[in-house]
Amino acid sequence: MFLLENIIRENISLMKAYSSARDEYKGEARIFLDANESAFGSLTIENYNRYPDPYQLKVKQKLSDIKQVSIENIFLGNGSDEAIDLIFRAFCEPAKDNVILLPPTYGMYQVAAQLNNIETIEIELSTEFDIDVEKILSAVNEHTKLIFVCSPNNPSGNQIADNKIVNLLNNFSGIVVLDEAYIDFASSPSFLDRLLEFENLIVLQTFSKAWGMAALRVGMAFSSKAIIQIFNKIKPPYNINELSQQKVLQALEFFPKLRNIIEDIKQQRVFLNSELKKFDFVLKIYPSDANFLLLNVENAVEIYNFLSKNGIIVRNRSNMPNCKSCLRITVGTKAENLELISVLANYSILKKNKNLTFN
Ligand SMILES: *Cc1c(COP(=O)(O)O)cnc(C)c1O
Numbered sequence: 001m002f003l004l005e006n007i008i009r010e011n012i013s014l015m016k017a018y019s020s021a022r023d024e025y026k027g028e029a030r031i032f033l034d035a036n037e038s039a040f041g042s043l044t045i046e047n048y049n050r051y052p053d054p055y056q057l058k059v060k061q062k063l064s065d066i067k068q069v070s071i072e073n074i075f076l077g078n079g080s081d082e083a084i085d086l087i088f089r090a091f092c093e094p095a096k097d098n099v100i101l102l103p104p105t106y107g108m109y110q111v112a113a114q115l116n117n118i119e120t121i122e123i124e125l126s127t128e129f130d131i132d133v134e135k136i137l138s139a140v141n142e143h144t145k146l147i148f149v150c151s152p153n154n155p156s157g158n159q160i161a162d163n164k165i166v167n168l169l170n171n172f173s174g175i176v177v178l179d180e181a182y183i184d185f186a187s188s189p190s191f192l193d194r195l196l197e198f199e200n201l202i203v204l205q206t207f208s209k210a211w212g213m214a215a216l217r218v219g220m221a222f223s224s225k226a227i228i229q230i231f232n233k234i235k236p237p238y239n240i241n242e243l244s245q246q247k248v249l250q251a252l253e254f255f256p257k258l259r260n261i262i263e264d265i266k267q268q269r270v271f272l273n274s275e276l277k278k279f280d281f282v283l284k285i286y287p288s289d290a291n292f293l294l295l296n297v298e299n300a301v302e303i304y305n306f307l308s309k310n311g312i313i314v315r316n317r318s319n320m321p322n323c324k325s326c327l328r329i330t331v332g333t334k335a336e337n338l339e340l341i342s343v344l345a346n347y348s349i350l351k352k353n354k355n356l357t358f359n
Helices: 010-014 057-069 082-093 107-114 134-140 164-172 190-197 225-236 242-253 257-274 300-309 334-352
Strands: 074-077 098-102 121-123 144-150 175-179 201-206 219-222 283-284 292-297 326-330
Touching: 010 082, 010 225, 010 283, 057 074, 057 242, 057 300, 074 225, 074 283, 082 107, 082 175, 082 201, 098 107, 098 242, 107 121, 121 144, 164 175, 201 326, 219 283, 242 257, 257 283, 257 292, 257 334, 300 326, 300 334
Parallel strands: 098 121, 098 144, 144 175, 175 201
Antiparallel strands: 074 219, 201 219, 283 292, 292 326
């Protein structure tokens, strides 16, 4: 049984939030002399002399319309990375609690765990990168606070079946963090539609991938009102800067166009897949619900180096569990993908002629 008071750290439960000037006076006024900002404007053309909205309500209102989730169920972070860190800080007692990770997966869960001095229990995904619910649940002990599930998973690209995630949610008395960074490219819908069914679910999404706004550093966490209130209490007061809020709001206003971009990326994913599988050094391409492909190749290091010498950088994921000799390739534009294919075709010819002198 999930009970938030059993999960939250005592110091977090007891702490009082910082009260900013904008917390203490929220209305409109003629003259604001309460926050020690400069009343003299900025040196830039536009003025940035006032602190931004600490709760990003304009962005959240628009997001709430688009995602069909109430504002009270939305948290915005300085990237998903901030949300991940706050989740550890809110729920995991350093040097005492642990979390379950399912490698190969996104590296930041491990980094945030170490940063917060939290033990990680690793349950590897299968060779096809699926989760084993029984095995995960049997690894849970009294100090296990979180299970991180990345779906579609980075670096494998596959989505985890809904019933398995529901099974975890129903049988774990801690929190399931479901990272949906790549959900816009996936075939099955987001768990956001079912957010209110589960008190122990946190869904993470981001503006860094499909939305194309990685430079702005804005991530989303969706959860129960009670959990969102905890994040709002412990976050840095002005965690999303004014420029990022403005630009994300602008992007949200163009939301209908996003579908076309996602369709283009998915089409390029199909194209890339069909071209890559023609090379005999490509041994396997894993099915992808994301904007990248994981490839098992004959010699990952050699291919990585050849591409890199030709100005194309991919990610060598060979050191991750079940990813031996695997490269992760992000889907680029049509022109970029064509160039990748053409460089790989050169590699193939040189290899056949045993003319490789680039190692
Ligand atoms: C890229 C990525 C993110 C996004 O992180 P941001 O901090 O929002 O840029 C989150 N989770 C996974 C699995 C990712 O691959």
